[in-house]
Amino acid sequence: MPQPLTHLGDMPIEEFIRDYWQQKPLLIRQAFEDFSSPIDADELAGLALEEEIESRLILEEGAQPWELRCGPFSEEDFAGLPKDKWTLLVQAVDHYIPEVADILDFFRFIPSWRLDDIMISYAVDGGSVGPHFDQYDVFLLQAEGQRQWQLGQMCDQASPRLSGVDLDILKNFDAGDSWLLNPGDMLYIPPQLAHWGTAIGDGCMTYSMGFRAPSHAELLNDFTQERMSLLSEEQRYADAAFTAQDNPGLISDEAINRVTEILTQQLSDPNQIKHWFAGLVTQPKYSEEAHQSADPEAISEQMEEFKSQLNNENLFLERNPASRFAYLEIGNGEAELFIDGQRWSCELSLAEALCGQKNTEISSSISNQSLLILSELFITEKLY
Numbered sequence: 001m002p003q004p005l006t007h008l009g010d011m012p013i014e015e016f017i018r019d020y021w022q023q024k025p026l027l028i029r030q031a032f033e034d035f036s037s038p039i040d041a042d043e044l045a046g047l048a049l050e051e052e053i054e055s056r057l058i059l060e061e062g063a064q065p066w067e068l069r070c071g072p073f074s075e076e077d078f079a080g081l082p083k084d085k086w087t088l089l090v091q092a093v094d095h096y097i098p099e100v101a102d103i104l105d106f107f108r109f110i111p112s113w114r115l116d117d118i119m120i121s122y123a124v125d126g127g128s129v130g131p132h133f134d135q136y137d138v139f140l141l142q143a144e145g146q147r148q149w150q151l152g153q154m155c156d157q158a159s160p161r162l163s164g165v166d167l168d169i170l171k172n173f174d175a176g177d178s179w180l181l182n183p184g185d186m187l188y189i190p191p192q193l194a195h196w197g198t199a200i201g202d203g204c205m206t207y208s209m210g211f212r213a214p215s216h217a218e219l220l221n222d223f224t225q226e227r228m229s230l231l232s233e234e235q236r237y238a239d240a241a242f243t244a245q246d247n248p249g250l251i252s253d254e255a256i257n258r259v260t261e262i263l264t265q266q267l268s269d270p271n272q273i274k275h276w277f278a279g280l281v282t283q284p285k286y287s288e289e290a291h292q293s294a295d296p297e298a299i300s301e302q303m304e305e306f307k308s309q310l311n312n313e314n315l316f317l318e319r320n321p322a323s324r325f326a327y328l329e330i331g332n333g334e335a336e337l338f339i340d341g342q343r344w345s346c347e348l349s350l351a352e353a354l355c356g357q358k359n360t361e362i363s364s365s366i367s368n369q370s371l372l373i374l375s376e377l378f379i380t381e382k383l384y
Contacts, residue, residue, distance in 0.1 A: 004108035005031075008188075013109050022137060022190050025151055027179050031186035032106075037143040037205055038099030041122050044205070047090050048073050054091040054286075058129050058167065061085050066130055068166040087127040087199070092117040092285065095322040100207075105358075107139070107209060112355070113281040113326045116210040123147075123199035123206075130169035131196040133159070136213040138189050140197070142181040145204035149187055151177045152194030159194075170194055212281065219280075226276050227266050237262065274328055275336070275343065282324040283341040294379040302375040306362065315362040317374060317383040319354070327351035337373070339382050344373050 008016050009028040020026045048055035048071050055071030059082065062069075069077075094101040100118055107115070116136070120143070121129070133155040140149070153174040160171035173194055180200065181187060189195050191213065197206065214222075243254055267273075309315055319325060327348075328336045335351035337344045350370045353360045360383070362374065377383040 002102055002105040005106045008186075016188075017109075020188060020190070024190060025177070025193060025195075026188040027181075028186045028188070030184045032141065032184045035141070035143065035184035037183075037207075038102075039093065039097050039120065041144075041203065041205065043097075044090055044093070044120055044122050045073075045078055045088065047093065047096060048088060049075070052286075053096065056089045057081075057086060058089065058127075059086045060126070060128060060130070064165070066162070066165045066167050066169055081124075084124050085126040085128070087121055087123040087129055089119060089121045089129070091119050092322070093120045094118040098321065101321040101358075103141075103207065104209070110211065113324065114211045114213075116212045117285060119208040119210065121204075121206045121208065123204040124202045125199055127199040127204065128197060130162075130167060131173035131194055132168055132170060133192050133194045134189070134210065135191055135215075137191060137211045139209040140181075140187045140189065141207040141209070142183055142185045143205040143207050144183055145202070146200040147181050147197045147204050147206055148200050149179050149181060150175045150196045150198075151189075152196065155192050155194050214280070222280055223267075223273070223276055227272070278326055278328055278336070278338040279341045279343065282326050282338040284322060284324060286322075294376050298379050299372065299375045302379055303368075303371055306371055306375060306378075310362065310364045310366075314364075317360050317362065317378065319358050319360075320382050320384060321358075323382045325355045327355050339377065346370060346373050350374075 006013055008026065008031060011026075011028075016026065047053050051072045053071070055073065057069040057071075057073065057077070059067040059069070061082070094104060094117055100120070103118065104112075104115060123145075131150075131152060150173075152170070153172075153176075155170065162169045162171050173196060175196075179187065237258065239255065239258060243252070245252060306315065323340050324338075326338045328338070329348060330336055333348050335346055335348040337346050337351045337354065339354075347367065347370055350373065360374075362371075366374075374383065
C-alpha cells in the first residue's frame with residue numbers, strides 16, 4: 001500500500017493544510033516523480049462504453065458551443081469525433097481499476113470520508129471543459145501529455161454563466177496565473193476559484209481527486225428527514241399553562257420559545273448527530289453500490305468456511321473500492337462501523353483495521369463477533 005504523502009513537493013503537509021487548504025491554489029512540480037498512468041486512453045474509452053459507468057464527452061465546437069454528450073458511448077461515437085477540441089470524462093475510475101484506487105492512499109492525510117472519487121479526463125489538442133469553478137477542493141494530477149491551466153477569480157452562485165449550454169461555464173473569466181503541467185505535476189484548487197484547463201497537443205490525461213463538501217441545505221435536509229422518520233404523530237406542540245393575552249392574533253414570545261425548544265431538542269443530541277452524519281458521509285455516490293442484504297444462512301455458512309480456512313493459514317480480505325468505510329469510537333474498546341451508510345457494532349480493533357487500510361489480515365485469534373461481521377461484508381461484496 002502506498003505511504004501517505006508527508007510533503008507536497010518540498011512543502012510539509014502541515015504547512016499546506018495551514019496555509020493553502022480551502023484558501024489558495026498551489027502548484028506542486030513533480031508531486032509524483034516519474035509518474036506513469038496505470039490506465040491508458042484506450043482503456044479509459046473502454047470504461048466509457050459500459051452502461052453502469054458515468055461518462056461524458058464535451059465538444060467545444062460540436063452541434064452547439066460546448067456540446068455535452070452523456071454515455072454510455074459506442075466505438076462509432078469515438079470514431080466520429082472531430083480532430084481537436086474535445087474531452088472525455090469518466091467518473092469514479094478508482095471504483096473499477098485497483099491501481100487507480102491506490103493513488104488515493106497518498107492522500108490519507110485528509111479524512112477518507114471527505115473523498116468523492118477519481119475522475120479521469122482525456123483530451124485531444126485544445127480539449128477543455130471551459131472556465132468553471134467547483135464547490136469543493138480538488139487536486140489535478142497530470143498523468144499524460146500536457147495541460148495549460150489558467151486561474152481566475154473567486155466565484156459564487158451569482159457569477160454569470162453562459163446561456164444555452166448544458167454546462168456551468170462562466171461567462172466572464174479574469175485570467176491570472178497560468179501554468180503548463182507535465183506528467184507528475186499537480187495543481188491544488190480550493191473551492192469557488194475559477195479555473196480553465198486546455199490540452200496542449202494530443203494525449204492529455206488528467207486525474208481529478210475531488211473532496212465531498214455537503215451544502216448546509218443538504219445537511220439540514222438530510223438530518224431533518226431522518227429525525228422526522230423517528231417521530232410519532234403523538235409528539236406535538238403543547239402549551240399547558242399558557243399566559244392569556246389580550247389580542248388573539250399575537251404570536252407571543254412564549255410560543256416562539258416553545259417552538260425553539262422543540263427544534264433544539266431534535267438538534268442537540270450529539271449521539272444522534274454522530275450516527276446520522278456517519279451514515280450520510282459513507283453513502284455511496286451511486287445508488288447501485290448502496291445497500292445489499294445477505295441471507296443469514298449464507299452468512300453463517302461463510303463464517304464456517306472462514307473458520308475452516310483459518311485452521312491452515314491467515315486470510316486477507318480487501319475492501320471493495322466502491323464502498324465507503326468509516327467508524328466512530330464509543331469507548332471500552334468498542335466502535336460503530338459504517339459502510340455504505342449501514343452501521344455495525346464491533347470491536348474497535350476491527351474498525352481500525354478495516355478503515356485504516358485496504359487489506360485486512362484475519363488470524364485464527366479473531367473473535368466470533370468480528371468473524372460474523374466479516375462474513376456478512378464478504379457476502380455483500382463490501383469485502384473481497
